[in-house]
Amino acid sequence: SAGVRRVEAVTAKGCEEYLYMQEDLLREIKSLFENVPDVMQAIQKVIGDNEEMKKQLQAYLKERVEQLKQQLIDKRKAVNGVTLFKLLLPVGAPDTVKEIAYQLRxxxxxxxxxxxxxxxxDKPSLTVMLSDDLVAKGLNASNMVREAAKEIQGGGGGQPYYATAGGKNADGLNAAVELIVKKLAEA
Structure with missing residues (x-):
């Protein structure tokens, strides 16, 4: 029935076993914290340290995005009258790449x-971002990524202005990027 609460009770031997299990759990937790006298304080410290590290990581990632973006701006090329930003990274976080793409746009x-x-x-990933005027001229990031993804034995898609793809063949990553650049040159 709706709104009815179920009450569960443990009595006698079951209660004793439950308490022993809770004591064992507390001992295991204490051993994880090297048997500190105040486990709660140790847990709160770990949580606080974790929050601080998250903030530091976010600040680092934001700085890294700015550095990569500036490098791309410095190394930009003109292809067929279009400003091309090409990024090849041995390791890249999808969120970082997406952030750079939207900032450049x-x-x-x-x-x-x-x-x-x-x-x-260790799996190849492709990202393409186009300005609205290029989309209006008929370029489509989703189609470009889908075709280039064959080079990395993968697939993908997205929107006409932003698309991503993933695959299995990291050796084909350069060829996939160059195929996308070639599509721009032919447009």
């Missing part, structure tokens, strides 16, 4: 293409 709203080839957990 914001800073270069016209005639801009971003293409990235990265390894995520």
């Amino acid at each position: 914001g800073e270069f709203p016209e005639k801009m293409m971003f293409v990235a080839g990265t390894l995520v957990n």
Whole structure:
């Protein structure tokens, strides 16, 4: 029935076994914290340290995004009248690549293409971002990524202006990126 609560009770020997299990659990937790006298304080310290490390990691990632973006801006090329940003990284976090793509799109709203080839957990990943004017001219990031993903034995898709793909063959990553650049040159 709706709204009815179930009460569970443990009595006699069952209660004793339950208490022993709880004591064993507490002993295991204490041993994890090297038998500190105040386990709660130790747990709170670990939680606090974890929060601080998360903040430091976020600050580092934000700084790393800025560095990578600036490197891309410095090394940008013009292909067929379009500003091309090409990123090849041996290791890349998808969120970082996406953040860079959207920042570049914001800073270069016209005639801009971003293409990235990265390894995520040892698997190749492709990302393409296009400015709206290129999409209006008929370029489609989703189609480009889908075709290039064959080079990395994978698949993908997305929207006309932003698409990603993943695959299995890391050796084909450079060829996949170059295929996307070639599509831009032919447009």
